[in-house]
Amino acid sequence: MKTSVTWTLCAIAAATLAVSGHAFAQQKRTNEPVQTIPAVRNIDPAKVALGKKLFFDPRLSKSGFISCNSCHNLSMGGTDNLKTSIGHNWQQGPINSPTVLNSSLNLAQFWDGRAATLKEQAGGPIANPGEMAFTHELAVDTLKSIPGYVAEFKQVFGHDKLTIDEVTTAIAAFEETLVTPNSRFDRWLDGDDRALVKNELDGYKLFKDSGCVACHNGPNLGGNSFQKMGVVQAYKTASTAQGRVEVTGKDADRLNFKVPTLRNIELTYPYFHDGAAETMTQAVDLMGRLQLGREFSQDENAKIVAFLKTLTGQQPQFALPILPPSTDKTPKPRPFN
Amino acid sequence: MKTSVTWTLCAIAAATLAVSGHAFAQQKRTNEPVQTIPAVRNIDPAKVALGKKLFFDPRLSKSGFISCNSCHNLSMGGTDNLKTSIGHNWQQGPINSPTVLNSSLNLAQFWDGRAATLKEQAGGPIANPGEMAFTHELAVDTLKSIPGYVAEFKQVFGHDKLTIDEVTTAIAAFEETLVTPNSRFDRWLDGDDRALVKNELDGYKLFKDSGCVACHNGPNLGGNSFQKMGVVQAYKTASTAQGRVEVTGKDADRLNFKVPTLRNIELTYPYFHDGAAETMTQAVDLMGRLQLGREFSQDENAKIVAFLKTLTGQQPQFALPILPPSTDKTPKPRPFN
Numbered sequence: 001m002k003t004s005v006t007w008t009l010c011a012i013a014a015a016t017l018a019v020s021g022h023a024f025a026q027q028k029r030t031n032e033p034v035q036t037i038p039a040v041r042n043i044d045p046a047k048v049a050l051g052k053k054l055f056f057d058p059r060l061s062k063s064g065f066i067s068c069n070s071c072h073n074l075s076m077g078g079t080d081n082l083k084t085s086i087g088h089n090w091q092q093g094p095i096n097s098p099t100v101l102n103s104s105l106n107l108a109q110f111w112d113g114r115a116a117t118l119k120e121q122a123g124g125p126i127a128n129p130g131e132m133a134f135t136h137e138l139a140v141d142t143l144k145s146i147p148g149y150v151a152e153f154k155q156v157f158g159h160d161k162l163t164i165d166e167v168t169t170a171i172a173a174f175e176e177t178l179v180t181p182n183s184r185f186d187r188w189l190d191g192d193d194r195a196l197v198k199n200e201l202d203g204y205k206l207f208k209d210s211g212c213v214a215c216h217n218g219p220n221l222g223g224n225s226f227q228k229m230g231v232v233q234a235y236k237t238a239s240t241a242q243g244r245v246e247v248t249g250k251d252a253d254r255l256n257f258k259v260p261t262l263r264n265i266e267l268t269y270p271y272f273h274d275g276a277a278e279t280m281t282q283a284v285d286l287m288g289r290l291q292l293g294r295e296f297s298q299d300e301n302a303k304i305v306a307f308l309k310t311l312t313g314q315q316p317q318f319a320l321p322i323l324p325p326s327t328d329k330t331p332k333p334r335p336f337n
Numbered sequence: 338m339k340t341s342v343t344w345t346l347c348a349i350a351a352a353t354l355a356v357s358g359h360a361f362a363q364q365k366r367t368n369e370p371v372q373t374i375p376a377v378r379n380i381d382p383a384k385v386a387l388g389k390k391l392f393f394d395p396r397l398s399k400s401g402f403i404s405c406n407s408c409h410n411l412s413m414g415g416t417d418n419l420k421t422s423i424g425h426n427w428q429q430g431p432i433n434s435p436t437v438l439n440s441s442l443n444l445a446q447f448w449d450g451r452a453a454t455l456k457e458q459a460g461g462p463i464a465n466p467g468e469m470a471f472t473h474e475l476a477v478d479t480l481k482s483i484p485g486y487v488a489e490f491k492q493v494f495g496h497d498k499l500t501i502d503e504v505t506t507a508i509a510a511f512e513e514t515l516v517t518p519n520s521r522f523d524r525w526l527d528g529d530d531r532a533l534v535k536n537e538l539d540g541y542k543l544f545k546d547s548g549c550v551a552c553h554n555g556p557n558l559g560g561n562s563f564q565k566m567g568v569v570q571a572y573k574t575a576s577t578a579q580g581r582v583e584v585t586g587k588d589a590d591r592l593n594f595k596v597p598t599l600r601n602i603e604l605t606y607p608y609f610h611d612g613a614a615e616t617m618t619q620a621v622d623l624m625g626r627l628q629l630g631r632e633f634s635q636d637e638n639a640k641i642v643a644f645l646k647t648l649t650g651q652q653p654q655f656a657l658p659i660l661p662p663s664t665d666k667t668p669k670p671r672p673f674n
Contacts, residue, residue, distance in 0.1 A: 056412050057412075058410075058413075058417075059418075063419075063423065064417070064418060064419055065407075065417065065419065065423050070402075073395075074657055075393050075394075075657055075658055075659055075660045076395075076660055076662075077662070080395075080401070080402065081396075081401060081663065081670070082400075082401055082402065082670060082672060086400065086402050086672055089427050090426050090427035090672075092672075092673055266662055267662050269662070269663065278665075278669065279665040281665065315659045317656050317657075317659075318656065318657060319654050319655065319656055319657070320411055320412055320654075320655060320656070320657045321412055322412055322652045322654075323412045323413055325413075325414070325603055325604050325606070326418065326606065328615075328616040328618065332615065333418070333419060335419060335423055335427075335429075336429055
């Protein structure tokens with residue numbers, strides 16, 4: 001009997017130790033230069049549902065063929081996976097489409113940060129002659145001719161006004177929900193030691209020690225500063241994009257671009273503002289040389305790439321929206337004139 | 338006590354009467370020339386899931402920009418709502434994209450029926466230089482370079498072979514699920530008298546009595562025969578599409594086209610093989626004149642249109658698929674060369 005009690009006590013003690021050991025392992029890593037993605041809060045579900053429809057609606061373009069999702073495809077990491085995008089009449093865009101995923105975490109929108117908010121950004125492509133090639137007026141006229149939209153706007157906004165302001169507000173609300181939590185790296189940050197293997201942790205250490213993290217930090221591993229493309233070596237590109245100078249007019253801002261997020265980088269190829277880096281290996285190699293003056297060995301490069309692949313988070317999951325039909329009064333799309 | 342028993346019996350009798358009265362009202366209408374949409378059966382869910390990804394994957398096109406869903410947009414009634422479609426390099430297609438919804442009910446695919454099955458159809462646009470402008474070989478090479486697809490094909494088909502045969506089989510399996518049951522008209526066919534109002538029933542009667550139903554019958558209200566466009570009056574069109582003759586070589590089949598389904602017609606504008614009829618009102622008017630030699634009054638036309646709007650069924654509801662990413666070995670899309 002005594003032996004049995006002793007064993008029981010031992011078992012309890014061992015279990016307690018195991019639990020506290022586990023609790024210790026699960027301690028959040030709060031001293032890292034990268035943080036987990038904050039949860040989305042307080043977004044009106046009805047506004048999000050409307051914004052989702054608008055995001056998928058090609059009737060916001062002159063052709064009736066191009067929607068927000070055409071270049072920020074939510075099946076493909078919120079990008080089009082093209083070097084530069086295809087716009088109205090198959091025009092070649094001047095720049096690589098940045099991902100819409102986690103874009104609410106950026107300090108500004110577009111590569112040159114010319115839009116302060118997602119709402120401001122959302123109006124840009126609609127009226128850009130090289131992208132959706134429409135006007136805000138025509139987009140609004142189109143929506144106003146569709147009873148399903150008119151009713152939904154009224155329900156969401158509580159008034160009869162339907163302007164580009166309501167349109168971009170709703171699109172931005174949807175975009176704010178497009179976060180990708182619970183990547184393996186986030187689980188590691190949350191204390192799960194088994195979320196990463198040694199190779200990936202080695203890559204993360206290299207990423208920090210080499211200085212990548214100086215720009216790619218915070219919850220979005222980027223998106224929170226403008227930096228010059230080509231700090232140590234000048235960047236050679238055929239792209240005419242000048243970056244931040246086009247917003248500030250300051251010559252010092254020439255070739256300054258918003259640092260892109262590294263979240264979901266496995267999905268958002270090709271890389272850089274000109275889409276010139278086709279693979280993560282190329283991007284890491286070039287970033288090392290151009291920004292840090294460092295030549296990563298093949299092994300180092302592979303480790304950093306292994307780390308980068310741990311940044312793929314849960315992709316937004318939602319039902320494909322069904323769009324309210326046009327009516328006889330809806331302006332016709334004009335793809336070919 | 339006796340009274341109580343009597344009341345109870347009365348209540349039971351009344352309830353029985355109500356139930357049988359209800360059962361009478363719910364009697365299915367089985368003598369109509371239109372039938373409800375049969376339920377989808379026995380389709381492998383894993384094959385459907387793979388086919389859905391392929392349907393949404395623009396990497397089956399040369400540009401990496403055009404997917405099946407581009408022209409058969411499941412947010413918009415399985416069509417692009419354009420007169421004729423936009424293909425690679427913004428080429429103007431020769432014909433209006435037919436809806437993919439309920440297409441499994443058609444006797445053949447394409448306006449001229451040149452594909453006997455959905456599987457055969459699925460290979461067409463991929464390799465059509467005016468549409469996705471790819472080749473079956475390059476499409477398959479692309480998929481084979483993507484580990485997520487390789488694993489999923491193996492799981493679905495139970496072998497390592499990944500050819501255009503497996504690709505089109507999976508796409509067709511997904512398309513077979515794209516039926517739209519439970520339209521208001523189907524509920525009326527199922528015996529629900531309240532599903533339609535008088536105006537709509539008047540329209541249905543006109544639709545039958547005028548002869549529309551001679552071609553637009555069966556569960557898909559069409560899709561089950563080829564008919565000449567312009568029976569009573571010749572059809573004037575700028576379209577060069579010749580229809581069924583291009584398949585059979587028989588001159589009698591010139592301008593014979595597959596009768597389009599009228600299901601979800603409210604969503605599938607514009608109408609006819611050349612997309613020339615912008616509204617249902619125009620389509621009904623022209624069909625009356627060209628096919629039946631009948632001039633519908635405004636009131637008659639409006640009634641038929643009211644009936645047609647009852648054919649909008651439950652649209653397919655599913656999560657937007659997340660596509661497996663390309664790898665360094667994946668052939669690059671070539672949108673601009």
